[in-house]
Amino acid sequence: QVQLQESGPGLVKPSETLSLTCTVSGDSINTYYWSWIRQPAGKGLEWIGRIYFSVSTNYNPSLKSRVTMSIDTSKNQISLKLSSVTAADTAVYYCARGYYQDYWGQGTLVTVSS
Amino acid sequence: EIVLTQSPGTLSLSPGERATLSCRASQSVNSNYLAWYQQKPGQAPRLLIYGASSRATGIPDTFSGSGSGTDFTLTISRLEPEDFAVYYCQQYGSSPTFGPGTKVEIK
Numbered sequence: 001q002v003q004l005q006e007s008g009p010g011l012v013k014p015s016e017t018l019s020l021t022c023t024v025s026g027d028s029i030n031t032y033y034w035s036w037i038r039q040p041a042g043k044g045l046e047w048i049g050r051i052y053f054s055v056s057t058n059y060n061p062s063l064k065s066r067v068t069m070s071i072d073t074s075k076n077q078i079s080l081k082l083s084s085v086t087a088a089d090t091a092v093y094y095c096a097r098g099y100y101q102d103y104w105g106q107g108t109l110v111t112v113s114s
Numbered sequence: 115e116i117v118l119t120q121s122p123g124t125l126s127l128s129p130g131e132r133a134t135l136s137c138r139a140s141q142s143v144n145s146n147y148l149a150w151y152q153q154k155p156g157q158a159p160r161l162l163i164y165g166a167s168s169r170a171t172g173i174p175d176t177f178s179g180s181g182s183g184t185d186f187t188l189t190i191s192r193l194e195p196e197d198f199a200v201y202y203c204q205q206y207g208s209s210p211t212f213g214p215g216t217k218v219e220i221k
Contacts, residue, residue, distance in 0.1 A: 035210075044202065044212060044214050044215050045151075045153075045159065045202055045204075045212040045215075046212065047204075047210040047211060047212060050210075058208065058209065058210075060209070061115065061209060094158055094159075096158075099147075099206050100147070100149040100161060100164040100165075100204070100206045101149075101151075101159070101161060101204075102161045102164075102170060104158035104159060104160075105158065106158055107158055
């Protein structure tokens with residue numbers, strides 16, 4: 001049973017860096033693409049980016065200058081860093097498996113506020 | 115960037131009825147890399163369809179996807195009470211994007 005669990009601070013101050021981790025169980029992190037997707041309250045889904053095997057990353061062009069994704073194979077974790085956050089970055093952040101996303105975490109709410 | 119447009123924005127139907135949801139892309143979707151997701155309040159999205167027409171594991175055959183190029187359709191042949199939700203299409207090519215969603219509500 002593949003399970004994904006997002007974790008990280010629920011509150012981030014404006015201009016700081018949002019850092020989240022997705023821990024994967026029941027699967028090898030080296031086998032698939034892994035994506036981050038976010039959803040502001042009451043709004044639609046926004047793809048943030050994806051990473052494969054630490055050697056290939058694709059980022060949403062609108063976020064590319066602020067996003068960094070990485071993989072820690074020893075911990076079976078994927079991380080997301082989003083710099084210079086504003087209130088517009090307040091959302092539920094999901095990690096998900098695959099080129100198309102067949103397994104999702106439950107999501108974690110990140111609020112950007114001072 | 116490929117922009118996806120979904121119509122209608124809201125679909126009001128009764129259980130047992132057929133639902134037809136449309137997803138149109140601003141340019142051709144490579145290799146039919148088109149997926150459909152269902153999302154219920156407070157839950158993560160669930161993959162229904164990938165490759166435009168392939169059902170994901172565990173998805174009932176009341177759900178079907180079709181289309182190619184720029185025009186895609188998700189059909190729910192007979193709505194069950196648990197099918198009332200928001201549906202998103204996604205193209206997952208080189209720079210994935212999601213459509214704005216279609217809400218299927220109980221009439």
